Amino acid sequence: MRIRNGRRYRFIGTKVDQAVDYTQNGTYEVSTTGAFTIHGVTQNRTLKGQLIVKDKAISISSDFEVALTDHKIEVPKIVFMKIAQVIKVKARYQLTPYNR
DSSP states (O other): OOOSSSSSSEEEEOOOOSSTTTTTTTEEEEEEEEEEETEEEEEEEEEEEEEETTEEEEEEEEEEEEEEEGGTOOOGGGGTTOOSSSEEEEEEEEOOOOOO
């Protein structure tokens, strides 16, 4: 995934913390804990979101905030007043089966 300035970010979580019946259509409030990295700075985070099962397709959405200082992102002084110190992130994923 990419953010505006072209630098990469990623979140690596190992599992969904709540029970989900992947065989039944439904919407589930879920969370997962993992390593969130921006600009080479990694922090452990618990992200909350919705997992949707619909006709065997699985999608996940999550909205969360990231403080620039948490990842040592410095805003140039010339644009200090134009950029928020906390960024709102909206993540949307469509999952597909992993074929070995």
